[in-house]
Amino acid sequence: MFSKNNLCYNTSMSILNPLPELLSFASLAPLLLRVVIGVYFLEQLSTIIHTKCIRKKNVEIRNIFKYLIVVETLSAIAIIIGFFTQIAVLILIITTTINLVLEQKTKKIRKAKLQLYIFIFAILFSLLVMGAGFFSIDLPL
Secondary structure (H helix, E strand, C coil): CCCCCCCCCCCCCCCCCCCHHHHHHHHHHHHHHHHHHHHHHHHHHHHHHHHHHCCCCCHHHHHHHHHHHHHHHHHHHHHHHCCCHHHHHHHHHHHHHHHHHHHHHHCCCCHHHHHHHHHHHHHHHHHHHHCCCCCCCCCCC
């Protein structure tokens, strides 16, 4: 039927993209991801402060939540401005994993909430691998 000589191969390894001009904006993707995940964590922290920290009667648990809130707030701000982005992403991955495990232990997690966690982890892991991108304080390694 077909031999190797008759098949169409991309031997020059050029990019087969219908809109190659848009590839020049590829380095803006980490900036967009940084802002989205940072604003999400800052918005989420306001609800956590009211629901978890205020209701706790135990002073030690309340202090632990206060420290976690401070760490997550500083990490979210660092991600937004692009300062120590990969370290802040690692901290948020750890705290998000802890939150996911605690939610699964205390109650049955809904499918929509699990999908949200999957998106959060996807954004955080992509920032961990790609780095901070444009308009950041971090220097590319």
